Structure formats: structure tokens, C-alpha cells
Amino acid sequence: MNKIKAHEREILYKVVEELTGTSQKGQFRKEIFISSISSRMKKLNLDTLADYLRRVRNDNAEFDYFLSSITIHTTSWFRESPHFDLTIKFVSDYLKNNINKTLRVLVLGCSTGQEVYSLGLCLEKIRCENNLFNYEIHGLDIDSKSIEKAKLALYDESELEQIPEEYSFFININKKSYGDKFSLGKNILDRCRFYVGNIKDEFNLGSFTEFQIIFIRNVLIYFDPDKCSQIIDHILKFLTINGLLVLGHSESLSIIPPELTQYGPSCYKKTNKKNTDISKRAYFAPRTIQKKHLLIIDTLPTIKAPLKALFEKNGYTVDSADILSDATKNIANQHYDLITLCLNLTAEKEIAWIKQQCGKNNLKIPIIILSESDAHEATSVFDALASGAQIYFTKDIVFSSPNEIIEAANSLTKEKLPAHLNFPSALSKPHLKHISPKLIIIGASTGGPNAIWRLLRNMPQICPPILIVQHMQASFLAEFAKTVSEISNLKLGSSKNFEKLENNHIYLAHDDYHIEVKKKDGALVLHHSTAEPLNRHRPSIDKLFLSVADLKIPAIAILLTGMGRDGAYGLLKLSQTGLAYTLAESEQSCMLYGMSKEAIEIGAVSYVGTIDELRDQLDICLRLKYSNNIASAQ
Template identity: 30%
Template structure:
């Protein structure tokens, strides 16, 4: 059996050895090279032609982001970043995702539980990297790609809520989608698979760049038009009704589908509150099946549902499962989703 091939790039020999042990604990994978810096990595890639690379965000000699930007146009491949969970680590990792990294694993803090979790996370993402869409090397769209100017028409929204779920490739996909959103849109609630520290920073970056207000959601915030609420890392986001108004609901109940925040929890909270009939549910790029069952529940209660199509996904996992389950009303390319929201928002 031919094994899938990886190179491991980290300046610490002990860390490289640990990652190699993790990878090769799966008989389907083989580490065919190790590098202590980007220059060694570049030579290894040319020589060995690996399928996947793991890369430390902090590298000597060349900034990891610069390395990615130079490497990926020449050698498109899934790159899994190893990141610390600090604010600085989160910031660099978000830049790496924008530069085209496939996904990331947060470094363990040394406890047996954190080591096991990091190992399982890496093996899961290696497996999913085999479905990587090389044509979408920069997070489901090339950042230098410009779409033609669309007609800027205002929509008289009858739909009161927009609910979005995303995972691998989602940070860049969300950035592109929200760039076309304005203050006339209903409140938008997002469950993006991300750890603590990352979600607040991601929200801050989007808020600085976009026309709408973006924030990491807090519990019992009244939902307002022209506002985007991102589920905080390690918490679930949902909708709750208090009196005649609708608010965010932040909980830390068990993980669902292995995730907290979970897309299913967000979607199911809308289905439970019987507000599906006045909502639009959207599922974007991501691995696994989180969100598919919840989206089907929404659709069955009158929600209009949209799935990102295969061609524009970094990983056509979550949208594929949802589509095959019959949960997707419209399947469209990423750059057409906002037009579809406007089209169906007044229905």
C-alpha cells in the first residue's frame, strides 16, 4: 500500500520527532523529510514532492507567512500550521490562513489530555487534507482575484436572521462573503470552528475591514440588523427569545460533533425557537458533518438554505453532507451567495 507523504517543518528537533511519531502512528501516513527552517523545507519540497506539509508559525530565517506566499503559488499543497493559543499565535495563524494555509493545530500545553487532543486533531486534518481543492489555494479564493462589480441593489428583507456555519477554509470564505454585506442585512450569527483567543481576534479584524459591525458574541445581546455575531471559541452560540425580542444565547454545554462552537447547535436553536421560517441558513466550506442535520431541521420548518458549491470550497465536506442529506435548497459558488441572500431575503 502506498502511504501518503508529509514533511515536518519546525526548528526544534524534539517537536519534529513528536509530530513524526504522531503522524506515523497512522499506517496510512509517512514522514518523508524534516526541516529546521524554510530554506531546508523548500529544498525538501522540490526533491521529495510531499502531499502535505506541517509548518511551525514561528520560523527562523524567514517569516512563515512570507514562506507560504512564496511557496504555494509554485507548489500548491495543503499546509497545516502549528500555532500557540496565545493572542500573538492566533494573529499569525489568521495571517497564515489568509496566505493560503489549509488549517492549523494548536500546540499542546504539555498535559496528557492536550497532547492526545493535538495528535487526534492533526491526524483528522491530515485525512481531510486529501480532499484539499488546490484550485482554491488561498482559502477558497485567491486574495488577488477580483470579482466584477455587481449591481448594488438594496433588499427589503422579510427574513429576520441569517445563520452561517463554516470550518476549514471558513475564515477567508467568511471574509469574502461579508465584504458584500451592508447595514440593511438582518443580524448574522456565525459558528466558525475556532478555539479561544482566535474568535475575538478574528472578529476584531473583520470589524476593522467591513462595512458592518462584527463582534465576538456575548450572552443575551439583542440581535440588531447590520451586525455580525461570531460564536466565541469553546462556547456554543444560539438564539433565544426574551419577551418579544431575540437575543444571543451563549452556553458551554457538551461538544457536538466534536466541536464547540458547533454549527448544529446554532441551527437547532433557531429550529427550536420556531423562527426557521423567517431565516436563511448557510453552510460553507469545512470538513466533517457539523451543521448538516441542523440545516435539515431548519429547512423542514421553512428556512431557505444555501450551501457553498464544491468548486469554491477548500474542503467540500460539511456542504456535501448537507446537500446529500437534502438540507440545501440552493447550492451556489461563494461569490454568488450574497446575491442569492438578496434574491431570497424578501421571500
């Protein structure tokens, strides 16, 4: 037996809710622990859930095991790294008036300690630069097993890649004592304390009642909105006036109370104002949000019907129009969040309609283009994008990868943060003067064509070779390469294998193969590879980025919009060479904030900005390179 039955599952979900406070209803429900408990019952030779829960109730060790099984332990070093940059900025400002005071930090849901010790590394570096500064970090988690690991402070060497090089001085690697693990310096360990506790309860930390910084990230997503608001109310009691509250990127407050002001994305400073209106203490909007409204423009039911069914299944209200004149009337009379437009035959009418709506009529509704995958469709697709559409998919994706189009739609209709609350200044590294790039390498996926055109429009004729990997079907790549060449005013380099890379040229894969950079007879050359797809892609951004990282040459590497994580690891390896300036497109600018987000979170990025800001960085680097070359010649 040992299999948990349907009615037992409901009992188990209820037990989990009671113990942790996390919601186990609807989309909050987490199935993952069901199999874990089933396996545990089998190991203990217990046939029913009632037998197992009786064991949990009477055995403290089994209770600890059970609690560990039903809680989430996902964590990493410098996760959502922009928050650490904002924290460093906050502490720098704090020190101006509080140099002799001990800074106290509280980390709720600290898991196995990586988040606490990441903050420890940041604060210890500041302490070494300011002798009068001192700090304490307190971590709290419901799982006693995680707290034991946090106190032990021994981590696998593989995790070192997540820690920026600037903190290596504070890492303790001792093969004799730790084997293939590492720890932290004594000064950090002495200042970090850990407690077992549940944030759903009115927890207390003994004599520690005030904290200047409180981190509670990627925890509230497991609670319903009402409970989230209660938790925020409770932890605000521990936060000092002008203190910093840091939530996870996906946990921003829907309603910011008078006690708080926005400090950055999902970061808030506490004011001395009070919120006495109890009715306005719901800081998180209910997850049952208003449905988004989609307009499908297509004459063919073979695509329209499954597309309609797909979006309705994912919570959209869907209207359709067979002809463009009907679509125009719909837009005039209804509010739409998104439009899908299928290109047919020559697509002249559709492109003219997009130009009319996005130009003269100033249409602000995002448009997704759907087309066939034949090479002759490429020109029409790129014309549609240039006329005002945001992204495109081939029609077969409705059947082969429906989640991709839904993820893109959700991203396009998501409310973006204001530009001033993004990270470009916090993640800008002052090492431009040292960059004299031999290459510019760029990676993009969904939404990439528009981003690349804007980034490279009218490039100066003083630039090194530019290599681009854009995820798209192979039949469109050659036409896309031509558009980039025309818009950038750079020559389109030969796609031949082992072609020497030349200045003022751009290079792209023209078919189903990876492109890499190699050295041959002292020159940099283009190399093709038909190796297996990497991160599900060929060409792969990581493949290009890693090949340049292996060469250890000065380069500018830019990761733009797109789903998934292709390019993030390669960007990290480039950053670790110390020779590359690594840039990523910001959430505010991205059509799809996936690849660049991953790169930011693993600490691979030197600078984050909108497309226009990234272009400014390119121009600065190229002017510096040009100036340095003139100086060298003289």
C-alpha cells in the first residue's frame, strides 16, 4: 500500500496549512511533498496516513523530518543579486549618520544559510573598510534541519561559482578540515545567528526587537494574500524608522501603506507615518485577478480555434475578428490587453494595418505575430515587427510548445516597474576605462529582433567584430542577418567556417549550427559546430559566450530579452575572466525577462539597463577604444 489516497491528501494539505500557515488551496497547493511522504511511509512500513501522522505526533525526530519534507528549501548565494547592491547602497547611506551603531539584519525564511552569509560577505567587506562599523545578522526558519546546516556553515565547493570574486578573501577553503567543502571567515560566522521559528506565528527573538534591515524573500508566495498582509504587519514592528524591507522580486506590495516608501524593485523604506485605517491593510492583491482580454485576428479556424481554447484555458477572455476592419471596430469599442495577428499570403494588408494602428492611431496594445515557418515568410514577419508588432511565433507553436506563447503573452501584459526603480546605476561597474574590446557578442531570444535592431541602429564605423546569436527557426536566420546589417550600417560578414573576423562586420549563424570564436594563425575566426543543442538551442548563446571566455580576450557581452536561461552561464564565465564587460537588458525593457534575469541572479552582470542605456554603454566603450588607439599610435 503506502500510497496516499485522495481523501488522505486533503487531510495532509490541512495538516500542512496548520503547521506552516502556507496556503494549500488552488494554485498555492504544492504536490511535491506528497511523493516524499509516500516514500517515507513505505520506508517505515506504515500503510495509512493516519499511522504516519500518529508517528509524527509521538516522535520528535520524525516530526522534524516531516516538517523538513513539507517546507521549501530552494536557496542560493546572492540570489536576486540586485537586492544586495541596493542593500550595500542603503548601508553606505546609513553609515553617514550611524557609524558607531551596530547594524542588525533579520532574514526570515533563511533556509540553510546562504542568504544570511551572502549578506555577511557584503557587510564584512564594508566593516573592513570602516573600522567603527559593526553588524549582526539573525536568520529564522521553520525547519530545524535547515537551521542545523546553517549553523554548521559548510557548503559544497560547486557553490563557489555563485559568489562574486570580490568576496573570495572572506571564504575559508581548508581541504584538510573541510574536504570538498568551504566555510566562511570567523568574523562573519561570529556575527551570524540562527533560530527555529515560524513566521506565521507572533515570533520573538529574545532581546532583539529592532532591525535596520529585514529580508523576507520568496517566502510570501506560499501564503494567501490575507496572511501575507498579517505577516507584513508583524515584521514591520521589528523594523526601525528609515529601515529597509526587502521582499522577493515576485512579491512586490500591490498597495504600499503609509509606513513604507519604495526604495527599489520589491524594496521599501519605513517612514514615521502610521496607517490607522484597518481597511487599507491589505497590501497584496488577491491572486484571483481580473482576466486579461485578448483579440485574435485570423480568418482560418485551424489556428483560431485552438488558439482561443489555449488562451481561455489560461485565464484569458477571448474575442476574435475574421477581417481587419472588424478588428479595428473591436479595438474602438473594447479594452484589450493583447492582440494576436496571423499573417496570410503576402501579408501586405496586415502590415499596412499594423503601421496604421501603431503609427497614426498610436495603438499601445502589444501585438504577437503568428506566421508560417517557410523562409519566404521571413520578410513579412520582420516588416511586421518593424511596423510596431512586439514579437512573433510560427503557427506550429500553438501545438508544439503552447506554454511558450502563454509565457510571452503573460510577460507582454504584465505591468512593468517604472524606469527609476530599476537597477542600472546599482549594477554599473566603473571599469569602462579598462575595456578595449576585441569583440562584441550578443545573445537574444523571444523579442530579440526588435531589441537588436534598436541596440545596433547606425553603429559607428569604429567597432570590433559583432557576433550575434538570436534564437529563431533556421529558415529565418539568413533574412534576419540582412536586416541587422542594413539597420546597423555594418557589413554582413561571411558565414563560412574559419572565416577571419573583421572590424565593422557582423556575424550570425545562417542555419542550424552553433557559432563560436576560435584562434587560427593568431587571428580570431568564426567556427561552426553541429554539436548537440545546448539549453535546447542550436545556435546557443552559451556556446558563443563560453568560446570567447575560453580565449580570455577583452570583450563586451550583452544578454537581451528571452525565455529560459541560455547565455546566463556563459556570461558568468566571461565575467569571471575579468576581461569582459557584461551587460543585461532590464526587466523594464525586456519583452520577456528570463535570460537576463537568470544572469543577474547568478551574479554574471556588470551593468543592467534598457536598450537605450545599453547602447549608451556601447558608444562609451567604443569611443574609449578609439581614443586609446589614437593615443597608442601617437
